[in-house]
Amino acid sequence: MADVRVSAKADYAVRAAVELAGAGEGSLTAEFIASRQDIPMPFLQKILHELRIARLVASQRGPDGGHRLARPAEQITVADVLRAIEGPLAAVRGEAPEALHYGGSAEPVQLVWIALRTNMREVLEGVTFADLAAGHLPSRVERLAREPESWVTR
16 A cells, blocks of 8 residues: 655654745754754754755855755745655555556556555645745645545544
8 A cells, every 4th residue: 555654754854844944045053943843853963964965955064054945945845855855755565656567356556546646746746845934835735634524534
């Protein structure tokens, strides 16, 4: 089955990136981000390192140092951060859905996994860190989140 759980690490990464987006072109220290978002410092340091490797975050050392987004917040999506931290958005047993092959009556299952990935992309690629820092979401995402059924755990 496709893993659509959001790990603590991914949640921390998104929250750290929102803090950086809120700083605009300014830099924030890891200590400030950790304190504001209640993220354990060892986790945050690893996350910031991975976001630097993915070229989503830039860092500067020294007394005026800190971390900032490497591109404008309008150009970085939630999907970008999740991929940097966790890898592909949707995998089934570690494989891309289009690489799967099912036989017999299970053949249409592949299309379910592909549709799931498409819907995840539509939401996660449609929300930028500028949106989050401004406190608003694209209308489609807002509508989905406001549907009563969206709040029911099954």
